[in-house]
Amino acid sequence: MGPFSRFNELITGILNSLNTKALDPNHDIILITGGCSGLGSELVKEFVKRKFLKIIVFDLNLPKHSQSSAIHYYNCDVSNSKRIQELHKDIKRNLGIVTVVINNAGITIGKPLLEMSFEEVELVIKVNLLSNFYINKTFLPDMINLKRGYIVTIASVLGYMSPANLTAYGASKSGLIAFHESLTHELGSPLDMDKNSNESIRTLLISPGQLRTSMFSEVRTPSTMLAPVLEPSWLAQKIIDAIEYGTRGELIFPMYGNFLPLFRSLPWPITHFVRLLSGMDQSMRRWNSRVLENENLENSDNT
Template identity: 50%
Template sequence: MSITTLYWLNHKFKILSDLIIGNTFEPKFDIVCVTGGSTGLGKEIVKQIADRGARVVVLDLIVPDDQDKIPNATYYKCDVSDRQQILDSQKQISQQIGTVTVLINNAGITTGRTVLDLSFQEIEKTIQINLLSSFYTIKAFLPDMLNLKRGYIVTIASVLGYMSPARLSAYGASKSGLIALHESLTYELGPPSVNPHGVKTLLICPGQLRTNMFQGVATPSKVLAPELEPEFVASCVVSAIEQGRRGEIKLPLYGKFIPLFRAMPWPIVELTRKISGIDKSMNHFKDKLSRVASSVASIASRSKNPSLLGTPAAVGPSKNLLARASSSAVAQKHSAHTL
């Protein structure tokens, strides 16, 4: 077989591969943007992509200190709930780094409260960060992908988008919205099997992650519904885009069956929820928030009344303790890690 024939076969194989598989993530060519990439799952995704030699840009309200930044990653301070900040960041990235060809929408927050206990601000902020930000980033970065006929849009949703526990209404609604957004966007870009515009979509629906976002939340079953390590989920995401996968990936195994319950009669769903304990999973989270809030209130009360602190020298340390307790309460209430 001649060299010319080998080149010809390689060319035909590439055409066939592009038709069937489409684009795959290639570190030498692709620029990856990860929202919420400073902490939790997002940080691990950034690390694993950067380890492959790819250029990564991170959009996050939190920018790590220089010693904590991941090599090959460029950080842009950006409130992803603000569409103007996203548009401004996109222009900066385009001028300073290049055209983003892989977008991973990962940013998310949650608040474990009932609908009546949620403030209007908490509801709006959860929907803005978890759902609307994905609309904003897609509108900002997709046009350049279409011009290049090369792109990948990865949406990090959750199995809770299919079955949401009590006290996670805003979070569950936002994740359900992401699932719908992914589905609609996929077919706006043309039939996935043909991929006419060269832009792929991929939906990731993990179960509960071992991150600070749901610290203290007990899973219904450690065997059937184990907590997932961020490193494991990140490796699944990165491997999927390297292989050129599209469609939906649910983790772990039970996630593949949860959508089936949406089609079942409500008595079966109610029984399943009762057996699994899904609606009690946030109870401990709520109790923990209450204990932290009570601790903050108690310290604040004592700091206002020095006589309760014993000596004037105790006032200084109490302020530090108050700050630490307040930070803990805020971290529990609004953590930026994604499930």
């Protein structure tokens, strides 16, 4: 896998250099969904540090005070397509055309499938997956007309190897990986001979492992050496570096994640054995037990 990985990096680097255009902090308008916490918040901070003048944030829990005049907050439920279309008109009229979309919003409900309500399943799928359809379908036409744009999809390594008790979350992240792949080839690439190709619109898929955020704060990684917990500030820098460089394709962090697409093709007994060794399913079951205990305590406090 070592030589193959290095060869892939070399080819990817060559292809990325064919049509590299650095972002312009004075003119490019950034949209980040779920930008008030976790990785989204760190992305916003990093864009501010890099002197971008227009950073749009979609979220439900907005701060009382903005950390910068460059940040424009909008109260938005990304699972509501009508709300997104309304905000698009307002943004286009008052700020201009969004040229970089980072689909980052996401939630999780850590329960076995049979313990989830239908409403909980629909909520996870809508926020994590369908919102990408709504956002991109709304903002992409302007990018195509402008012949400039970047669509960044934040998926997860759990889209390749999903643990127990995360059926909806894992399915939503797998869906994002497939969504990115299909959209990328709809738009085209610099290698296409089709004159109608929209290759000026770049796409980038980010598939990180566990982040040190509140979403999975109670999950105990069985081996931090094999599967280190990522700092969201570090990942935000890596993502924006890639965008400014003009990177296409997929970035997976940390290193073990690069082997997961291949892992899925192995025979079932081998994958099951590796899952047992990793402890991934057991750690999620323990996390689920703690969540249920906390819910029971909260319910008892409220009665």
